[in-house]
Structures are given as C-alpha cells and as structure tokens.
Amino acid sequence: MAHDHSDEAVSEGEADVPLTxxxxxxxxxxxxxxxxxxxxxxxxxxxLVVAYLAGGVPPLRSALxxxxxxxxxxIDLLMVVxxxxxxxxxxxxxGAVLLALFSVSGTLEHRAMGKARRAVEALMQLRPETALxxxxxxxxxxxxxxxxxxxLVILRPGARVPVDGRIxxxxxxxxxxxxxxxxxxxxxxxxxxxxxxxxNLDGILTVEVTRGLAESTVAQMIRLVTEAQAMKAPSExxxxxxxxxxxxxxxxxxxxxxxxxxGLGWTLDEALYRAATLLVxxxxxxxxxxxxxxxxxxxxxxxxxxxxxxxxAALERLADVKTFAFDKTGTLTTGQAEVTGILALQGDxxxxxxxxxxxxxxxxxxxxxxxxxxAEARGVIPIAVRDVTSNPSEGISxxxxxxxxxxxxxxxxxxxxxxxxxxxxxxxxxxxxxxxAGRGDRLLGAVTVADDLRPTAREGLAALKAGGVARILMMxxxxxxxxxxxxxxxxxxxxxxxxxxxxxxxxTLVDAAAKRGxxxxxxxxxxxxxxxARADVGVAMGVAGSEVALQAAxxxxxxxxxxxxxxxxxxxxxxRAIIRQNLTFAIGxxxxxxxxxxxxxLPLPLAVIGHEGGTLLVVLNGLRLLADPIRRPA
Ligand code: ADP
Ligand code: MG
Numbered sequence: 001m002a003h004d005h006s007d008e009a010v011s012e013g014e015a016d017v018p019l020t021x022x023x024x025x026x027x028x029x030x031x032x033x034x035x036x037x038x039x040x041x042x043x044x045x046x047x048l049v050v051a052y053l054a055g056g057v058p059p060l061r062s063a064l065x066x067x068x069x070x071x072x073x074x075i076d077l078l079m080v081v082x083x084x085x086x087x088x089x090x091x092x093x094x095g096a097v098l099l100a101l102f103s104v105s106g107t108l109e110h111r112a113m114g115k116a117r118r119a120v121e122a123l124m125q126l127r128p129e130t131a132l133x134x135x136x137x138x139x140x141x142x143x144x145x146x147x148x149x150x151x152l153v154i155l156r157p158g159a160r161v162p163v164d165g166r167i168x169x170x171x172x173x174x175x176x177x178x179x180x181x182x183x184x185x186x187x188x189x190x191x192x193x194x195x196x197x198x199x200n201l202d203g204i205l206t207v208e209v210t211r212g213l214a215e216s217t218v219a220q221m222i223r224l225v226t227e228a229q230a231m232k233a234p235s236e237x238x239x240x241x242x243x244x245x246x247x248x249x250x251x252x253x254x255x256x257x258x259x260x261x262x263g264l265g266w267t268l269d270e271a272l273y274r275a276a277t278l279l280v281x282x283x284x285x286x287x288x289x290x291x292x293x294x295x296x297x298x299x300x301x302x303x304x305x306x307x308x309x310x311x312x313a314a315l316e317r318l319a320d321v322k323t324f325a326f327d328k329t330g331t332l333t334t335g336q337a338e339v340t341g342i343l344a345l346q347g348d349x350x351x352x353x354x355x356x357x358x359x360x361x362x363x364x365x366x367x368x369x370x371x372x373x374x375a376e377a378r379g380v381i382p383i384a385v386r387d388v389t390s391n392p393s394e395g396i397s398x399x400x401x402x403x404x405x406x407x408x409x410x411x412x413x414x415x416x417x418x419x420x421x422x423x424x425x426x427x428x429x430x431x432x433x434x435x436x437a438g439r440g441d442r443l444l445g446a447v448t449v450a451d452d453l454r455p456t457a458r459e460g461l462a463a464l465k466a467g468g469v470a471r472i473l474m475m476x477x478x479x480x481x482x483x484x485x486x487x488x489x490x491x492x493x494x495x496x497x498x499x500x501x502x503x504x505x506x507x508t509l510v511d512a513a514a515k516r517g518x519x520x521x522x523x524x525x526x527x528x529x530x531x532x533a534r535a536d537v538g539v540a541m542g543v544a545g546s547e548v549a550l551q552a553a554x555x556x557x558x559x560x561x562x563x564x565x566x567x568x569x570x571x572x573x574x575x576r577a578i579i580r581q582n583l584t585f586a587i588g589x590x591x592x593x594x595x596x597x598x599x600x601x602l603p604l605p606l607a608v609i610g611h612e613g614g615t616l617l618v619v620l621n622g623l624r625l626l627a628d629p630i631r632r633p634a
Contacts, residue, residue, distance in 0.1 A: 048092050055099025056080055059106075073247045078283050081251070085276035086604055089269040094604040098280060105612040109289065112619050116296035116626060117229060122304075123218060126178055126197040131162035134206065147209050155205040161198050164216045165207035166191060172203015179217060180559035181306030181630060220550060221558075224308050228299055231311035243288040254279040257598075273604065274597070281593035281607040286615040290582035293622025298575040305630025306558035307568045314554035317537050319572035322517030324469055324565075325510060325531070326461075328476035328486060329451060330366050330524035331541050334560075337370035337451040340432060343424065344445040350380045352445045356437050357382035359398050359407050363390060365526055367435060370449050371407075392527045393477030393502045395435070405444075407437040410479065411500075417441035431481035458490050460562025467570050472496055473513065475506050477527060506531035522565065525549030539565060567630045575625055582618045589614040 059076035066074045079102050086095035133142045134152040144162045147153065152168070155161060161174070173185040176198040185201055188194060194207055196216045213219065254275045261271035295312040302309060309315045326332050344352035357375035360368035361382055375382055385405070388398035394415075395408015406416055410428070413420070413436040420428060424446055428434060432448040454460075461472055474490070475498045476483050483499035498509055506521075507530050513519045514536065521528070521535035524542065532538035532552040540549030542560040550556055557564050593610050596602035 048087075048096055051096040052083065052087070052092075052099060055096065055103050056083060059099075059102065072244050073251070075243065075247055075283050075285055075288065078247060078250060078279055081254075082276040082279040082604075085272050085279070089272045089276075091273055091276075091604060094608075095276075097605050098608045101608050101612045105616050108616060109619050112623055113293065113296060116293070116300050116623060118300065123178060123197060124222060126160060127218060128160045128162040128197075132156070145213050148212055149209050151209040153207050153209060155194075155200045155203070155207055157200060157202050157204065159200055161194050161196055161200055161207070163207070163209045163213070164193070164196050164211040165209045166193050167205050168208045169206035170203050172205055173201040175199040175201055176559075179221070179306065180561075181304060181564070182559045182561065217558075221303070221308060224310060224550075224556070225299065225303050228309055228311045228314075229296060231313065240288070243284050246284045246287075250279060250282045250284070253282065277602055277604045277607045278594065278597040280604065280611055281597040281602065282590060283611060284586075284590065285611065286586035286589060286618045287583065289615060290586050290618050290622070291579055293619045294575050294578045294582060294625060295622075297622050297625035298571055301626050302568055302571055302630050305564065305567065306561075307564055307571075307630055308556040308558065309568075310554050310556075314537060315572050315575060317518060318520065318555065318569055319576040320518045321469065321520045321537055321569070323471040323473060323513045323519045324464055325473040325475055325506075325513060325519060325521045325535070327506075327521070327523035327528045327531070328474055328478060328483065330526055331522055332454060332457045332474060332486065332490060332562075333366075333451040334454055335366035335369075335451065335524060335542075337366045337433070337449045339370050339374035339447055340450045341427065341448040342374075342445065343427060343447075345421065345423075346444055350378060352437070353378065353447075354380045354383050355385075355400065355405060355444070356407050356435075356447065358385040358400065359388065359396055359405060359437070361385065362388055363396055365390075365396075366451065367433065367449050368396070370451075371435075371447065374447075403439065405437070405439050407435055409435065409477075412436065413438065413443065418443040429481075431485040433478055433482050453486065453489055454560060454562060456560075456562040460564075460566055461490055461492070463563060463566030464569060467566055467573070469569070470517070471513070473498060473509070475501055475509055475528075475531070477501050477503075503527050503530050507534045510535050520555075523549070525552060564630060571625070571630060578621060578625060582621055585621075586614060586618055 060080045063074055063077035063080060066072050067077070079098060083095035083098050086092065086098065128144060130141050131144050131147060132139050132154040133147065134154050139154055147163055153163060153165065157172070167188055167190055169190070171187065171189040174188050174194060175183075175185050176195065177183050178197045178199075179195050188203075193210070194200075194205070196213075196218045257278050258271050258275040261274055262268060266274070295315060298315055299309055299312065309318075329335060329337075342349045342353060346352075353371070353375050357371050357380065360371045372382070383400055385398040385400050388396060390396045391408065391412065395406060395412040397404065397406040397408075399405070406412060416438055418436065418438045418441045421443065424443075427446055427448060430448070432450055435447045435449060437444050437446070464472065472492065473496055474483065474487055474492055478499060480499040483497050484494070487494075487497040501509070506528055510519050510521055510531050511534065518536040520537040520539055521531045522539040522541060523529075523532050525532065525540055529549070529552040532540065532549070537555060538553040539555045539557065540553035541557050541562075555568065557568075589610065593602065593607055597607060
C-alpha cells in the first residue's frame with residue numbers, strides 16, 4: 001500500500017470508504033456469477049466495470065498526480081497496471097480482487113495511521129473557546145483569542161484553563177495531565193504558572209495572562225508535534241528512496257519476466273498473467289509503510305506522556321545514545337534552591353541581602369530565585385541595580401548608587417581580585433553551594449544555598465542504566481564538594497562527575513564523550529543551551545514554560561520527571577526494534593511471494609492476499625507502540 005501518509009490529513013482516511021463498499025458490491029456480484037450460476041453477461045460485465053472504476057480510479061489518480069507533480073512512480077501505479085494486465089488476459093475477476101483488497105487495506109491503513117497521529121488533535125479539542133475576563137470590577141465572558149498578556153481571568157473549579165498565566169490570587173489543585181502526562185494533581189499557589197488546557201480542580205483562581213493564545217504552551221506543543229510528524233526520520237527517507245527506485249525496478253522486472261516467458265514459448269496470456277502476479281508479489285508496500293507506522297505511533301504515544309520529540313530523527317538517535325550527560329542545577333536538582341546561611345562582612349545581613357537580591361532581580365538562574373525569595377521572606381527590599389550583565393556559570397555584575405558590584409562563585413571572586421578572609425574559610429570548605437558578593441576587590445559577604453535532589457532523579461538514572469545506557473555523567477558549574485555530595489546521593493561514581501565547568505567546558509566534554517558513541521545532554525536551558533544544541537540528542541527538562549530550552553533541545557520533557565526520560569529512551573529502543581522487525585518481515589514476505597510467483601505458479605489472488613495482509617500486519621505491529629508506554633501507573 002503506498003498512499004503517502006506523511007502528507008495527508010487525518011480526515012482523509014475516511015474518504016475511501018464508499019469506494020471500498022462499491023468495489024466490494026461489484027465484486028460480490030462477480031463472485032456470485034463465478035460460483036453459483038451464470039448471471040446475464042451484461043450484469044457481470046457491468047459489475048466488473050464498477051469494481052474496476054471504484055477500486056482503480058483513486059489509485060490511478062494518485063499515481064498520475066505523483067508522476068506529474070513530483071516525477072515519481074508510486075506503488076499505486078503498479079497495482080493499477082497489474083489489474084489491467086490481469087483484465088486483458090481474461091482474469092478480470094482477479095484484477096477486481098486486487099483492486100478491492102488494495103482499497104480495503106488502504107482504508108484500514110489510513111485509519112490506523114490517523115490514530116497514530118491523533119495525540120495532538122485531542123489536545124486541540126481541550127482548548128476552551130472562551131474565558132471569564134475580570135475587568136473594572138466585573139466578570140465578562142470573552143473569546144480566548146482576544147486575551148492579551150496582563151489581562152486578568154477568573155478560573156472556576158472544574159473548568160479548563162483557557163490561557164497560560166500566573167496565579168495572582170487563590171490556591172488550588174490543577175490536573176496537568178494533558179500537558180505533562182502526570183496524573184497526580186499539583187497544588188498551585190500565588191505566583192505559580194498555569195497552562196492552557198489543564199484542569200483547575202478545586203480552587204477559585206485569579207490568573208494574569210502571561211502569553212497570548214498563539215504563544216501558549218499548548219500552541220507550541222501542537223506546532224512541535226505537527227512539525228515532528230512532517231519531518232522524516234532517516235530510515236523513513238530511506239524507505240521512500242528505496243520505494244521509488246524499487247517501484248521502477250519492479251515495473252522493469254515484470255516487463256522483463258514477460259519478455260523472457262514469451263521467449264520461452266509461453267502464450268502471451270499466460271506470460272502476462274505471470275508478469276502481473278510478479279508485479280503484485282514484488283510490490284514494496286509493506287516495506288514502505290514499515291517505518292512511518294512505527295515512528296508515528298511512537299511520536300503519538302510519547303506526546304501523550306508529556307515527552308515531545310522534534311521529529312522521528314530525534315527518536316531514532318535517542319535509541320542509539322551511549323552516554324547521558326546531565327546538568328546538575330535545575331535538572332538533577334529541583335532548581336528550587338534555598339538560602340541556608342548568610343555571612344555579611346560589613347554592615348548587617350539585611351543590607352547585604354538587599355544588595356545581592358537587587359543584583360539578582362532579573363536573573364533566571366535558580367540561585368537568583370533563592371536569593372530573591374530569601375529577601376522577600378525577611379521583608380527586605382532589593383536595592384536598585386543597573387547595567388546588570390550575567391557571566392554564565394560564574395555570577396552576575398552590575399552598578400548600584402555607589403558603583404560596580406558583583407555576586408558569584410569562587411572563580412568570579414578570584415577574577416575580581418577579592419581574597420578570602422579567615423572567617424569565611426569554614427563556609428568555603430563545606431559542601432554547600434557558596435555565593436560571594438563584593439564591590440571590586442572588596443568582599444562584602446557570602447551566602448550558602450542548598451538545592452534538593454529531584455525525587456525522581458535517583459530512580460531515573462538507575463532506570464537508564466538498567467535500560468542499557470553505557471555511561472552517565474553529571475556536569476556542573478558548581479564546586480567539586482557540592483558536586484560530590486549530590487553525585488553520591490544519586491549513586492554516581494567519582495568518574496561520572498565533572499565540576500567547576502563553564503558552559504563552553506560542557507560543550508567540550510560532550511564532544512569528548514561523543515567519541516565513544518552518541519551523547520544525550522539533559523539540561524534546563526540555563527547556562528547549558530550550547531551543550532543541549534551540541535549533543536546528538538538535547539533533552540530539555542520541565543519545559544512547560546521555558547522557551548530557551550524548547551528551542552535548543554531535540555526532546556522536551558514537559559514534566560519535571562526524570563523517570564520519563566528512561567521511559568522515552570526505552571520507547572525509542574522499542575521503536576527501533578519494531579522497525580527492524582517490520583523491515584525483516586516485509587522484505588522476507590516479499591521474497592517468499594516473488595519466489596512463489598517465479599517458480600511455483602502462485603495464483604494472482606494469493607499474491608494479492610499475501611501482499612495486502614503483510615502490509616496490514618506491519619502497520620498493526622507499528623501501532624503496538626501506541627499503547628502508552630511512557631505514562632507510568634499513578
Ligand atoms: P549547573 O551547571 O550546576 O547548572 P551553572 O553553570 O548554572 O550550574 O552555575 C555554576 C555556578 O555559577 C553556580 O553554582 C554559582 O556559583 C555560579 N552562578 C551562576 N549564575 C549565578 C548567579 N546568577 N548568581 C550567582 N552565582 C551564579
Ligand atoms: Mg543548570
């Protein structure tokens with residue numbers, strides 16, 4: 001079967017149905033005629049004509065349009081030619097069977113492939129049309145498309161969230177399974193972000209719109225998945241290429257067989273019948289559909305589980321990954337860091353915190369968030385800082401009313417020429433993340449920050465190892481003692497930990513690891529976008545929201561769950577296995593049929609059934625991947 005699945009919309013799958021019925025009707029009458037009693041000749045001829053038109057015109061049209069527009073020969077053409085050849089030698093009934101089965105299996109296949117593609121469509125249906133906008137003290141129902149960032153909307157319990165936004169009032173549980181695949185509801189409070197198409201279970205929430213409809217997380221997911229389905233995986237491109245070459249070869253082979261048979265003294269009719277049988281037996285329908293059937297199913301299953309692949313190529317590469325490299329902060333740890341100690345060398349702690357929080361006001365680094373929250377918790381107002389520049393994996397600098405100031409790690413401190421006073425030595429020897437702050441070469445104080453492991457991190461890494469990953473690496477810009485402590489908690493060996501890295505060092509390490517096979521880099525997009533982009537497979541974590549990561553990565557985990565990564569890796573490997581099974585089976589079946597056609601007088605109808613049956617089996621085998629292997633039991 002050779003309908004070009006990748007270019008057609010889902011709904012077209014149903015278009016073949018009436019034609020199929022017609023074909024069968026024609027065929028039924030013809031069969032009656034052949035088996036029970038002679039029917040009037042006109043009726044039989046009429047029925048066969050109907051069967052040929054109904055079953056033959058659609059593939060002929062597709063064949064001609066491919067020939068015309070893309071200058072390619074497709075398999076539909078082989079089928080039509082075979083049926084016509086059969087008819088011309090008095091085997092019209094066999095030709096009709098061929099066309100009927102071809103259109104039946106075409107319809108079934110379309111449906112199956114539609115199903116494999118539908119994950120995102122379901123998501124689109126979950127997007128509410130209207131929202132309750134809060135304006136001038138009153139609530140009004142408006143079209144979601146009209147909402148702009150800054151608008152306030154009210155979410156009632158049980159309703160789907162109409163926009164991406166931030167909670168400005170209220171708390172409640174949200175079911176985010178549509179986006180993250182996570183079935184456990186999440187408690188969200190003031191400041192938390194909410195996403196379109198998730199469900200507000202119990203709270204009455206006021207939400208400030210942060211993104212318009214076109215930029216929402218769901219819109220991005222839809223875009224990603226649709227693009228992914230349109231992009232062809234390398235093995236898919238191969239089967240297209242192969243299908244094209246092969247179709248021509250089959251046509252030529254059939255003509256050759258015909259010539260040889262005639263040369264051997266067969267009658268023209270017999271030779272033509274045999275050539276038509278070979279044409280069907282050798283058609284590569286099953287080979288061509290083997291790969292897309294598996295890839296589309298896998299892309300769909302993973303999208304439902306909150307894992308988005310940017311195309312089948314990423315899926316295929318993930319199956320080959322030998323080394324998984326992880327960023328630490330925000331990836332293996334929650335990124336919800338907390339300040340655990342403050343030491344001000346001059347003035348009081350609050351004044352020091354006001355300065356540091358002022359510097360970090362705009363930074364998206366998890367450490368910056370910790371400092372801002374600490375200031376807020378103590379009621380400290382951050383001072384105004386201008387000309388802020390961030391030094392990735394080192395720290396941040398800016399200018400306040402008294403002049404240039406900075407905050408960052410030991411490397412930053414040394415670069416500024418600030419020495420470590422004795423009272424800070426103990427803090428600097430510990431295994432907590434340490435941030436210094438200073439004015440030029442004068443150190444003003446230091447803060448320690450602690451960040452918890454993600455609850456799923458240890459299991460997730462173990463699952464990856466169990467799934468056959470050769471090497472795990474943790475790469476961090478943080479200090480060695482912190483890296484060692486976190487690594488130990490994760491069950492990593494010293495050789496699996498790299499610390500004190502700049503963003504460029506991560507890229508170098510990814511390159512080095514790539515010498516031993518494909519590398520995946522898993523990060524959150526903060527200070528590691530370069531490594532994400534450089535790795536064979538870049539995996540972005542907890543993406544429901546962060547654009548940087550979504551841009552740089554090949555795979556996006558919508559939830560913060562590292563267990564999904566292992567599941568996605570397993571799915572990629574299963575997909576690869578199923579593709580191999582499919583190709584082996586399809587090529588094997590073809591060889592058997594061709595051998596039968598060449599040496600064992602295989603009748604045309606048997607060739608047809610073998611051919612179409614094999615194609616359907618391959619599609620169904622691919623569809624097994626749809627059985628949602630990514631979502632873990634709640
Ligand atoms: P990781 O590789 O673990 O994700 P990063 O490379 O993002 O860590 O950061 C490495 C180190 O650089 C941090 O541990 C911190 O000491 C320092 N740093 C980075 N950004 C900032 C910032 N905005 N403020 C203070 N320190 C920072
Ligand atoms: Mg990081």
